[in-house]
Amino acid sequence: MNEAPKPLPDNVDGEHALALFTEMVRVRRFEEKCAEMYSKGAIRGFLHLYIGEEAVGTGIMQSVAPQDAVVATYREHGHALLRGIPMNVVMAEMFGKQEGCCRGRGGSMHLFDKDTHFIGGNAIVGGGMPVAVGYALAASMRGQDAVAWCIFGEGAMAEGEFHESMNLAALWQLPVVFCCENNFYAMGTALERSESETRLVEKARSYKVTAEVVDGMDVLATEAAARRAAESTRTGNGPYFIEFQTYRFRAHSMFDAERYRCREEVHEHELHGPLRIFAARLQASGLLDDEKRAALEAEIAAEIDAAVAFAEAGTPEPVGELTRYVYSEAHV
Amino acid sequence: MNEAPKPLPDNVDGEHALALFTEMVRVRRFEEKCAEMYSKGAIRGFLHLYIGEEAVGTGIMQSVAPQDAVVATYREHGHALLRGIPMNVVMAEMFGKQEGCCRGRGGSMHLFDKDTHFIGGNAIVGGGMPVAVGYALAASMRGQDAVAWCIFGEGAMAEGEFHESMNLAALWQLPVVFCCENNFYAMGTALERSESETRLVEKARSYKVTAEVVDGMDVLATEAAARRAAESTRTGNGPYFIEFQTYRFRAHSMFDAERYRCREEVHEHELHGPLRIFAARLQASGLLDDEKRAALEAEIAAEIDAAVAFAEAGTPEPVGELTRYVYSEAHV
Amino acid sequence: MNSTATEGMREITYREAAREALHEALTNDDRVFLMGEDVGRYGGSYAVSLGFLDEFGPDRIRDTPLSESAFVGAGIGAAIGGMRPIVEVMTVNFSLLAADQIINTAATYLHMSGGQFNVPLVIRMATGGGLQLAAQHSHSLENLYAHVPGLKVVVPGTVEDVRGMLLTALADPDPVLIFEHILLYNRKGVLPVQAGAVDIDQARVRREGTQVSLITYGGSLWKCLDAAEVLEQQGIDAEVLDLRTLRPLDDASIMATVTKTRRVVIVDEGWRSGGISAEITARIHEQAFYELDVPVQRVCTAEVPIPYAKQLEEAALPQVSDIVAAAQRVVNGHG
Amino acid sequence: MNSTATEGMREITYREAAREALHEALTNDDRVFLMGEDVGRYGGSYAVSLGFLDEFGPDRIRDTPLSESAFVGAGIGAAIGGMRPIVEVMTVNFSLLAADQIINTAATYLHMSGGQFNVPLVIRMATGGGLQLAAQHSHSLENLYAHVPGLKVVVPGTVEDVRGMLLTALADPDPVLIFEHILLYNRKGVLPVQAGAVDIDQARVRREGTQVSLITYGGSLWKCLDAAEVLEQQGIDAEVLDLRTLRPLDDASIMATVTKTRRVVIVDEGWRSGGISAEITARIHEQAFYELDVPVQRVCTAEVPIPYAKQLEEAALPQVSDIVAAAQRVVNGHG
């Protein structure tokens, strides 16, 4: 970063900007703690970290209204936290405890929350897309002003379910915002080896869906794009597609040896990471200094420590409960 | 048809034009005979007629080289005949006889022929697309100059397999010609109720695939488009997509009551049917007259009668043979 | 079980009964809608929803593009979103395109979410052979789904069941798959004038008998009843048990008939290996081991993709004569 | 079966054995290529094909986009076109996205075409649970495919089989599905220095015994061998039969062990209802009815989507203690 950081534009509220930053740091620190807990064996299974991509989820969630639904992937801790699922129950879920948001049945890849209409946590790539379309269909048939926010990686766009879901949403003019987190890799497969047309917005446009591409490392840009999408979608203009260009700083999962990219490439992106650039701008605008930063970090650390303590103290779901929730317990 | 029919362009060889016409009439009469045989109960199951769409298959097949493969749908009698599968064995197949090209196991929807690399006859909408891509992959890996001609209806374009197959073919620059027979209906579903973007070429282009739309009622146009596609594909330019705009004059299958369109709409298209317009042009060019037409019809009628006789005289595959061809009989 | 209307009863086809149930559901519950390929303008590929588009409008009778995975998955999302979708998949073979949504999503959401998100989704599909539709339109794949916890699988064989089970399925909080056999749509049966929802927990004896139990479901029910007639003329008194639901199976009713007759033939249009008849055989073996004098016989579809030619298709599918022969074998003591 | 290398033998992991087989096939036959998600640059999600991209190049080690249906279907087309593709589907759950191509196309082409087009396609997938990967990555769905005529289903449990079966599958003219259990990749075993293709027609006795037969396959093989050790200490002499192939099943070997021990436990990581263990139970019931004194016991996965939490996952999957308990029950005469 040779250029001097730009101060924030005038129309951005300082407190709000600081809140965005805090959210991003909160997700980052949480993920770091997850990695630590994974190496200690407290978290198991597959673990996919969101580190590097925090500006995307943070920007999106600013426009997600209480009545909206979010359908995410296996890389969804950040989205879950940003959506407002308490950190305690997210951490407890990853520890496989009864106090977890899914009573330990879902784990890292399958976070769910009824209160915030967080419908997973889906570990089948592309699998959440039709679900999001259906949720939007229900909302539109019931005359509710709810939007379905469908979050997925660029790798998912090669799946047939992307195609079918885009078409249905566009044909029926449903309130779905398709949020593509383009981190340029699907596991070890780079975008140009997964798509013949790498300008992803062209795909969305081929369904007559309004589409834009945005810098996913700039939280103000992601926030603004999500706001445009929400406005368009809520006023009945049908689905909207946003490509957020971002980058994953960590391995795909804890099993990935990262043979498909070099350290320099990652490092280059880290230099322009979402926390780093936004912190610099906040500083340039006089909104953040070392003291403030330390205070904010301390507060987050305390929350995370409390979440770990909560998760550690949690109860393993008794084995006798194994067959619960295969079918509903009472007719609804 | 108020306008006077245009004579053929000068660069069209008269004999060739007459051959094209004969091919189309042959398919038409064959299909009419199939309908008759169906009402007599000699053909059963689902029967999908190609009547109205003859110019498409006829045009395509002019560019299909001996080493090429064809992957078609359940509406494939025309393609099978045009590709050179003898009429006798096609008719015998529909009669369910041992002499049929699939020994009576496939029927109308599943015609296959090893000699001409006719790989079905697939009754899963979209199901043949990945197969065509794979065939082209084999050809390209083996250094063969073979093209896979993948024929499907516009309804199939909504399936995820279309999306995935286009992307694979484009990404790997495979010699596949995607031939969309757009007859504007998928069973009873009109194109505008099946696709948010009805300009189908836009879809192909979103994979960076060369695409064109052509009048599928004009056999010279379809032939020329297929020729362009073959040239492009054979010279290593990757896949090619053609939308042939056509119309189905008959019901979707013999079970269809055609409640989704009115008689007038069908009639309007019949007036501009591929046989009718091409016959008029041939006449205008002095290549066809009543006598020639009658001779040509008589020859075709004789071939069809012979095919029916062949099929009627065929042997029902013995029930003892039921379990043959579930697995191969000898290692190859 | 015969088709003459008596007092308080009326004669009706299976198609008409399915249609009535849909009509009732659409009329009584705003949350119900029907979605699938050609359910609207075409009238349904088996004409079950003919005329519904005019009556209920395109919002609730929703023609979909060819995209099984997305519209089945959209059914899941709509169910979670508070609707009561009925998704029609034309033919069970095509449901394989939606297998991911059904098995990886619909069946797992309640469990993965720790009980938070149930999926009140109904999926109807046509199943079975007998119309010479060949290997991509004639299979009986219901057992693939009956293997999967989280799903319920019902197989109405009668007009009463095809009418009632839809209503029961709609009232169920979890995903229910309804398999309608293609040969039944034109079949007539009698129905109480006041027909309504029916239980989906219990198998039902469709014909009482003492010497052999024919255990079956769906399209094969009628072949078993015909076989029972033939057997009667031969002096063999057969009981016919209609399973009605393949997941969960009603063990108690199965064991009751087994204990009564001590001789069992299972008739199932799925392929033999790994089919539902294997599961029933295994359960009988486990739960009624000491009740049987001869082993259970399975009459299933031959292990071939269903061929087109009439004589081959007939040879592939279970026929009345096969059932009769199997019953004779068990009654005569050589299983 | 123990893992100490003896003369002419060498110790190797299951992963390494799978890798050797792939390497040999790629080296010896130009028509062979490997295709799937992340088989190239990433090195294979279970690292089986690590380094192959450099050695064989991107044409033959072909990373695919996420599009299971298309690349499995492309395998079918390539097989018909004269190649010998090996398609890797990362995990059996994802294969549901390709179920249409596998079941409606690969399994039917030879038959529908009256014998003209065979499909020499090999599909490998990882299966099974035990790594806390939860409900969308842990299932054992091999029985879904074992139900389908036209397919062959093999389930290598040993290093010799994972090495040899790939070669046999490649020589087979018809589609063969290979299921590799995720817990086996790191397991070591011994292999003859001159290892090669192995038959895929016959089950194999992995441990001789006289009092009870443990019939199993894949990942559960090792649990059964461990259980047999425990049983031995309790004075119970167990035989362990490794099925090796689920379609077609080797009835003769099954009946041989049943006749020998007259007591059977089937161990299968699939869900109990409608799983392969039901089919085996049914066949034993049909073919060895008079050989058994007590009914067969099935030890299967509980009928739940596999949960994440360790204690729940363990409770869901068959464990050594469950097998031991089942064997004790049959040996003590109450099945």
Ligand SMILES: Cc1ncc(C[n+]2csc(CCOP(=O)(O)OP(=O)(O)O)c2C)c(N)n1
């Ligand atoms: C249907 C399916 N196929 C394959 C996988 C294995 N897999 C998990 S994540 C992943 C890469 C997805 O990449 P992308 O969509 O770009 O999301 P990202 O992980 O980069 O956030 C793959 C191949 C899966 N979970 N589901």
Ligand SMILES: Cc1ncc(C[n+]2csc(CCOP(=O)(O)OP(=O)(O)O)c2C)c(N)n1
């Ligand atoms: C996967 C699948 N879904 C549904 C069907 C039933 N079906 C057969 S043909 C057809 C319409 C296909 O339309 P189109 O692709 O336009 O071809 P056309 O029949 O017009 O030639 C449908 C819905 C099927 N055979 N396969």
Ligand SMILES: [Mg+2]
């Ligand atoms: Mg990605």
Ligand SMILES: [Mg+2]
């Ligand atoms: Mg069409």
